[in-house]
Amino acid sequence: MKKKGILFLCLMMAIFMVACECKQVVKQEPLPPPAPAPPVEEKIVLNGIRFDFDKAVIKPEFVPVLDEAVDILKKHANKKVAIEGHTDAIGSDAYNMKLGMRRANAVKNYLVDKGISADMLSTESFGESQPVADNKTKEGRAMNRRVEFKVME
Numbered sequence: 118m119k120k121k122g123i124l125f126l127c128l129m130m131a132i133f134m135v136a137c138e139c140k141q142v143v144k145q146e147p148l149p150p151p152a153p154a155p156p157v158e159e160k161i162v163l164n165g166i167r168f169d170f171d172k173a174v175i176k177p178e179f180v181p182v183l184d185e186a187v188d189i190l191k192k193h194a195n196k197k198v199a200i201e202g203h204t205d206a207i208g209s210d211a212y213n214m215k216l217g218m219r220r221a222n223a224v225k226n227y228l229v230d231k232g233i234s235a236d237m238l239s240t241e242s243f244g245e246s247q248p249v250a251d252n253k254t255k256e257g258r259a260m261n262r263r264v265e266f267k268v269m270e
Contacts, residue, residue, distance in 0.1 A: 166224070168262040170207070173219035175227055183224065186266065187231045197269040199239050200225050205258035206245040217242030224264045 166179045175183065190198060202217030202224075221240035229235045250257035 166264050167259055168220055168264075170205075170258075170262070171216065173202075173216065173223045175223055183227055184231070187228060187233060190228065190233050190237075193268065194234070194237070197237050197239065199241055199267040199269060200228075201265045201267060202240065202242045203247060203249075203261055203263050203265065204245050205261040206248065206252035207258065208245075210244055210246075213244035214242045217244045220262075220264055 166175070166182055168174070169176070190196075200221045202219070202221030204213040204217050204220075206213075208216070218240060221242060225235070225238050225240050228238060245252070245261070248257070248261045249263070250260035252258050252261060
């Protein structure tokens with residue numbers, strides 16, 4: 118009987134040792150810190166600034182939106198800003214590029230008249246190449262006739 122007890126004890130110790138070996142402690146190295154995010158250009162879309170079809174004239178109802186942009190730009194006077202003009206898809210690509218530039222220049226001239234340094238502003242036209250809405254609908258085309266500001270780093 119003593120042999121059976123010793124055999125049982127040895128068997129239990131073997132099981133215990135196998136169980137202990139299975140529970141190895143793995144030391145995990147801490148994860149490296151995430152890579153810093155690339156610098157993002159701040160983009161200000163003037164949703165309230167829309168242009169009539171084939172026009173580059175700032176309508177009086179959009180002046181408050183531009184005045185708010187003036188206030189923002191005055192607070193960040195050391196930042197360069199690209200003014201991007203956009204159009205709907207009606208008309209030729211070449212014509213729309215010129216129309217987008219006229220719209221961007223109209224906004225730039227307004228900002229300069231309100232005290233923003235012309236040296237800090239640039240204009241660019243994207244014509245119809247970057248729609249934000251469907252050009253197949255009247256509402257979509259109206260949304261595409263817009264100006265966007267991109268604050269440069």
